[in-house]
Amino acid sequence: MSKMYSSNLTLEQWELIELFISPATSRDRHPKVEVWNVLNAIFYxxxxxxxxxxxxxxxPP
Structure with a gap:
């Protein structure tokens, strides 16, 4: 996301939430969008x- 909104996660908040998001395994595809951007869009x-x-x-689409 290029523009900052008041609903966006801060870096500190993202680091806490990121711990609960499972990392991609070697057989998983690379994500097409960043989860941080998806969460920011949902919060917005x-x-x-x-x-x-x-x-x-x-x-994100």
Whole structure:
């Protein structure tokens, strides 16, 4: 995400949450989007009350 929103995770918050997200194994595909960006988009959606398709242009698909 290029723009900062008040709902975005801080680096410290991300480091705490990242511990609970399982790392990709060698047989898994590489993710097409970063989980941090997906979480930021979800938190933005929850705080702004908009629909997924009304998210900002640089949000993950």
């Amino acid at each position: 959606l929850l705080t702004q009350g908009c629909t997924w398709r009304d998210l900002f242009g640089n949000s």
